[in-house]
Amino acid sequence: MRREPHADRIDGSTRLFGIVGNPVTQVKTPQLMNALFDAGGVNAVCLPFDVPVNVFEPTVAGLQALGNLDGLVVTVPHKVRAISMVDAISDTAHRVGAINVMRQQPDGTWFGDMFDGTGLVQGLTRLGFDVHGRHVKQLGAGGAGAAVAHALATAGAASVALSDPRRESAEQLSARLNRFYPGCAAKVDVDPANVAGVDLLVNCSPVGMKPGDGMPASFGVFPAALQVVDIIMTPAETPLLAHARRCGCRATNGRPMIEGQLAAFAKFFGIDMPASFACFSGTHA
Amino acid sequence: MRREPHADRIDGSTRLFGIVGNPVTQVKTPQLMNALFDAGGVNAVCLPFDVPVNVFEPTVAGLQALGNLDGLVVTVPHKVRAISMVDAISDTAHRVGAINVMRQQPDGTWFGDMFDGTGLVQGLTRLGFDVHGRHVKQLGAGGAGAAVAHALATAGAASVALSDPRRESAEQLSARLNRFYPGCAAKVDVDPANVAGVDLLVNCSPVGMKPGDGMPASFGVFPAALQVVDIIMTPAETPLLAHARRCGCRATNGRPMIEGQLAAFAKFFGIDMPASFACFSGTHA
Numbered sequence: 001m002r003r004e005p006h007a008d009r010i011d012g013s014t015r016l017f018g019i020v021g022n023p024v025t026q027v028k029t030p031q032l033m034n035a036l037f038d039a040g041g042v043n044a045v046c047l048p049f050d051v052p053v054n055v056f057e058p059t060v061a062g063l064q065a066l067g068n069l070d071g072l073v074v075t076v077p078h079k080v081r082a083i084s085m086v087d088a089i090s091d092t093a094h095r096v097g098a099i100n101v102m103r104q105q106p107d108g109t110w111f112g113d114m115f116d117g118t119g120l121v122q123g124l125t126r127l128g129f130d131v132h133g134r135h136v137k138q139l140g141a142g143g144a145g146a147a148v149a150h151a152l153a154t155a156g157a158a159s160v161a162l163s164d165p166r167r168e169s170a171e172q173l174s175a176r177l178n179r180f181y182p183g184c185a186a187k188v189d190v191d192p193a194n195v196a197g198v199d200l201l202v203n204c205s206p207v208g209m210k211p212g213d214g215m216p217a218s219f220g221v222f223p224a225a226l227q228v229v230d231i232i233m234t235p236a237e238t239p240l241l242a243h244a245r246r247c248g249c250r251a252t253n254g255r256p257m258i259e260g261q262l263a264a265f266a267k268f269f270g271i272d273m274p275a276s277f278a279c280f281s282g283t284h285a
Numbered sequence: 286m287r288r289e290p291h292a293d294r295i296d297g298s299t300r301l302f303g304i305v306g307n308p309v310t311q312v313k314t315p316q317l318m319n320a321l322f323d324a325g326g327v328n329a330v331c332l333p334f335d336v337p338v339n340v341f342e343p344t345v346a347g348l349q350a351l352g353n354l355d356g357l358v359v360t361v362p363h364k365v366r367a368i369s370m371v372d373a374i375s376d377t378a379h380r381v382g383a384i385n386v387m388r389q390q391p392d393g394t395w396f397g398d399m400f401d402g403t404g405l406v407q408g409l410t411r412l413g414f415d416v417h418g419r420h421v422k423q424l425g426a427g428g429a430g431a432a433v434a435h436a437l438a439t440a441g442a443a444s445v446a447l448s449d450p451r452r453e454s455a456e457q458l459s460a461r462l463n464r465f466y467p468g469c470a471a472k473v474d475v476d477p478a479n480v481a482g483v484d485l486l487v488n489c490s491p492v493g494m495k496p497g498d499g500m501p502a503s504f505g506v507f508p509a510a511l512q513v514v515d516i517i518m519t520p521a522e523t524p525l526l527a528h529a530r531r532c533g534c535r536a537t538n539g540r541p542m543i544e545g546q547l548a549a550f551a552k553f554f555g556i557d558m559p560a561s562f563a564c565f566s567g568t569h570a
Contacts, residue, residue, distance in 0.1 A: 010319055012312040012333045024353065027297040034295055047332065048297045050352030062347010067335030068309065 015044040016068050017269065020060060020082070021075035024048040026234060028255075029073050032262050039274040044070070053077065060085045064110060071103035071269045079114075079143055086112035092154075095180055096147045101268050115264040116144060117151020120202070120229065122263065123256025129227050132156035135197055137189065139216045140204030141169040144231060148204050149173055153181035157200075160184060163192035163217070164205070192217035195226060201244075203230040208238030215240045224248035231257055300329040301353050302554065305345060305367070306360035309333040311519055313540075314358050317547050324559040329355070338362065345370050349395060356388035356554045364399075364428055371397035377439070380465055381432045386553050400549040401429060402436020405487070405514065407548065408541025414512050417441035420482055422474065424501045425489030426454040429516060433489050434458055438466035442485075445469060448477035448502070449490070477502035480511060486529075488515040493523030500525045509533035516542055 019029040025048075033046035049072070051059045056078060063069055064085070074082040079098040083089060086102050087109040093099045099112035121131055136157045138149055141164040149160055160177060164170040170188045177186035195201055207216035209232050219240075222228070228244035231254040237245075244251035266273045304314040310333075318331035334357070336344045341363060348354055349370070359367040364383040368374060371387050372394040378384045384397035406416055421442045423434055426449040434445050445462060449455040455473045462471035480486055492501035494517050504525075507513070513529035516539040522530075529536035551558045 010315045010330070010332065012308075012310040012315070014315070014333060016332060016334075022352065023297075025297040030295045030297070030299070045295070045330075045332070047295065047301060047330070048299060048353060049301075052350065052352055055350045058343065059347045059350040062344045062350070065337065065340045065344040065347070067307065067337055068333060 009043055010045055011043070013043055014068070015042075015070050016066065017044060017046040017071050017073070018049040018063065018069070019046065019073040019075055020049045020051045020063070020078055022051055022053055022077060024050045024075075027075060028233070028258055029075075029265075032259065033265065036262065036266060036271065036274070036277060039276050040272055042271060044271070046073075051078065056081055057085065064104070069104075071101065073265065074100045074102065076143075079116075083112060086110040089113065092118075092150065095176065096150050098143055098147065100147070101265065103269055113268060114147055115261045115268070116147035116257070117149070117154075118264055119259075119261030120148050120231065120257040121151045121155045121260070123252070123258075123260030124200075124227070124229070126260060127250070127252060127256060129200070129250070131200065133158050134199040136160045136200045136202065137163070137195055137198040138202045138204060139163050139192055140206075141166070141173040142204070145169075145204035146173055146176075148202060148231065149177055149186070150180070152200075152202075153177050153184040153186070157184050160186045161189035161198070162186065163189045193219050195219070195222060198226060200227045200229070203228075203232070203238075203240055206232070208232050208240055209234065213239065215243060219243060222247040222249050228252075229257075230254070233258070294328055295330055296328070298328055299353070300327075300355050301351065302329060302331040302356050302358070303334040303348065303354070304331065304358040304360055305334045305336045305348070305363055307336055307338055307362060309335045309360075312360060313518070313543055314360075314550075317543065318550065321547065321551060321556065321559070321562060324561050325557055327556060329556070331358075336363065341366055342370065349389070354389075356386065358550065359385045359387065361428075364401075368397060371395040374398065377403070377435065380461065381435050383428055383432065385432070386550065388554055398553060399432055400546045400553070401432035401542070402434070402439075403549055404544075404546030405433050405516065405542040406436045406440045406545070408537070408543075408545030409485075409512070409514070411545060412535070412537060412541055414485070414535070416485070418443050419484040421445045421485045421487065422448070422480055422483040423487045423489060424448050424477055425491075426451070426458040427489070430454075430489035431458055431461075433487060433516065434462055434471070435465070437485075437487075438462050438469040438471070442469050445471045446474035446483070447471065448474045478504050480504070480507065483511060485512045485514070488513075488517070488523070488525055491517070493517050493525055494519065498524065500528060504528060507532040507534050513537075514542075515539070518543070 030046040090113040093114040096114045102112045162170040174186040205216045226249045228251040230238045233254045241251045315331040375398040378399040381399045387397040447455040459471040490501045511534045513536040515523045518539040526536045
């Protein structure tokens with residue numbers, strides 16, 4: 001079936017969505033959401049909005065005031081600060097302390113939610129890995145790490161062991177997890193390289209992004225049954241992922257996490273998910 | 286030659302342009318500029334930005350603060366107010382008292398210009414009508430009328446006769462034209478239906494937009510040599526245009542004015558005009 005090229009559809013009635021970040025050159029959300037709009041024949045477009053840190057609030061307020069902008073995705077470094085730009089947030093966003101989406105409600109107010117962790121869990125489900133009952137080791141307890149750890153606990157992880165060079169970050173996140181999810185045993189793990197008894201290893205630290213970075217810990221040989229996720233998108237294969245693959249492990253970068261959010265974005269923004277995007281729905285194992 | 290659909294090119298590096306209006310559902314600028322970007326392989330996109338009147342300044346300030354927005358087109362009702370949002374304006378914009386484009390300069394400041402009238406003159410040139418030495422009758426001396434009258438005078442019109450129910454508007458515009466363009470005889474014409482000695486009749490009044498509107502004056506039969514322009518875009522054929530065609534006149538709506546601006550927009554925003562768009566360059570008669 002021939003479809004009209006998207007830009008030929010941009011007209012005065014086109015509804016706007018955007019991803020707010022700084023920088024934005026690395027973002028993939030416009031490509032994914034625009035493919036969704038194209039497939040569904042929705043007259044909407046998702047743009048990158050490069051919002052400098054020093055003018056974050058007035059710039060986002062300006063975008064929110066547009067009569068034809070329906071929602072924003074929020075990325076680094078604005079996820080915590082974005083909470084101040086909405087009138088209400090979800091329980092998940094409240095627990096994580098950050099949002100990565102906001103939409104305008106019918107009454108004109110703005111509502112925020114956080115799908116980063118949900119996206120990772122859905123992406124793992126799509127790859128055939130069920131988090132329920134599993135023992136997780138997570139490196140990095142910062143902003144992204146908080147969203148991921150909360151989602152893993154929500155999805156029924158049996159335990160989450162947190163390692164972070166900033167030990168107080170790991171302690172605070174561990175305490176919050178134990179408060180909110182009695183079924184999930186969260187703890188601080190001072191030995192980041194230890195993966196004994198671990199089913200899922202997730203890197204939420206930035207180590208591996210910069211050229212010359214090694215692995216985020218001095219890992220030995222992984223058992224082949226270990227599932228490894230590095231949420232870093234660029235480079236596509238970090239030293240950790242290369243090591244995991246050499247050990248015969250299933251290993252993936254952050255792309256399934258972003259793709260896993262697409263269904264959540266669609267539902268949040270009220271966009272019908274075309275059947276051709278069922279692979280992103282996260283409903284099948 | 287096969288080209289990629291535009292939206293497939295929207296990524297984190299895409300530069301943003303927009304047209305600011307209220308409403309914006311009727312605008313054609315995104316379609317024209319996006320075709321230009323497509324043809325030239327430019328990674329940029331033009332969006333409609335619906336900016337409510339009561340939040341005009343902070344909303345435009347927010348758009349201007351985006352790190353990846355390079356310029357804005359301005360349409361009704363914001364053209365006069367937009368002057369307050371730029372640091373400097375062109376001589377044309379100063380004479381007209383309004384802008385319809387703004388761009389960010391390399392030093393970070395914003396510069397505004399006004400191409401509405403230039404677009405009309407270029408559109409007429411493209412249709413084979415040279416304004417130089419011609420006698421013009423213009424109905425409507427408001428914002429759009431001012432831009433058109435200044436451009437006609439700049440293009441060498443021998444005379445411009447202005448009719449407006451708000452007589453003081455016609456008088457003020459006439460006085461400004463006579464001050465700036467000694468070679469063009471501007472005057473107020475209290476008989477809007479009189480086209481004796483007129484080569485070009487331009488309607489810049491809103492009469493003809495609303496269903497049930499008749500012509501903006503009680504015209505008799507036009508001489509077939511009269512060129513008629515109605516800058517109204519919707520409906521595509523106003524009662525005035527229908528009458529002109531019945532009289533055998535060359536008659537056109539506002540589309541050549543918008544198309545005629547495309548080359549000016551491209552130059553203003555520093556976009557290379559692909560050869561396939563030479564028809565819009567306004568350089569040939």
